[in-house]
Amino acid sequence: MEQATTDVTLPAPDDVISHSTVTSGTGCGGNLTAPSGGPLTSPNYPGNYGNNENCEWLITVPEGSIIRLTFDSFHTEKGYDFLTIYDGASDNATEIKRLTGYHPQISPIISTSNTLFLRFRSDGKKSRQGFQFSYISSTAGQCWDPGVPTNGNRDNNSNFTSGQTVRYTCMDGYQLRGTANITCQPNGTWTGSTPTCGGK
Ligand SMILES: [Ca+2]
Known part of the structure; x- marks a missing residue:
């Protein structure tokens, strides 16, 4: 299994804010331009999200970098409420993953270029806690801190x-x-x- 709790070092908060329109939050979507960000969540997290949500997140990191998305939690109404992740700047890009239901652990999602687009849609009834994720970018020739396992x-x-x-x-x-x-x-x-x- 993938170790989800790696000790990734994020830039200092001031550094993130200076690059970004949104860095973290429990709102519905956002336009993220900092080299790393999060935690980002579904609306009202850790309370349940609402019905008929339609949230879009666009992550854009410096050109030449790629994005690594990690989830701390994921729980939506299985088969009705979906988070879809696209390998590019819009839903025209290749779909990397479509998530629904309960996932105690999700392997990190890595983009092939410097943009990722996420859309969360819930239907008209029944909701769950939702999800929380963060991202970090790496430039060509420079990998992210891979962390140290417990023990x-x-x-x-x-x-x-x-x-x-x-x-x-x-x-x-x-x-x-x-x-x-x-x-x-x-x-x-x-x-x-x-x-x-x-x-x-
Ligand atoms: Ca639902």
Whole structure:
């Protein structure tokens, strides 16, 4: 399983605000232009969203960067209320994922370019808590901080440029699950997911 609780370092709040029209919030949609942002949520979160919601988020990061979306939670009325994620600036772009129902864990969603478009639509009855997500961008040749698993260590805490490797080990009594070594690729993504350290 993908480790969802990586220790991603976000820029200082002042830095985010200076680049952005919306950085976080529980409103319905927004236009996001900061290099990273969140948490963003469905309307009224952590209360239930309303009926007949139609929310759109457009994320635009600097050209040459890609976007990595991570979800903290996701629960909508299965089969009736949908969050759709498109790999571009509008719903004309390729659909990456269409989410509905309850998902305790969602693998990070990575764009192929510097824009992502999200639309949330609920129907006329029954609602749930909704969802919360954040995003971070990486430029070509520079990967995001892949984090450290709980009960684990890594040999590289700061150099996440293309070609650099992070090697993970687990503390005594814990077993590494996943790939011990991941390498930053030229496109700004890692060769694998951050491993986890579980009980033996
Ligand atoms: Ca509904």
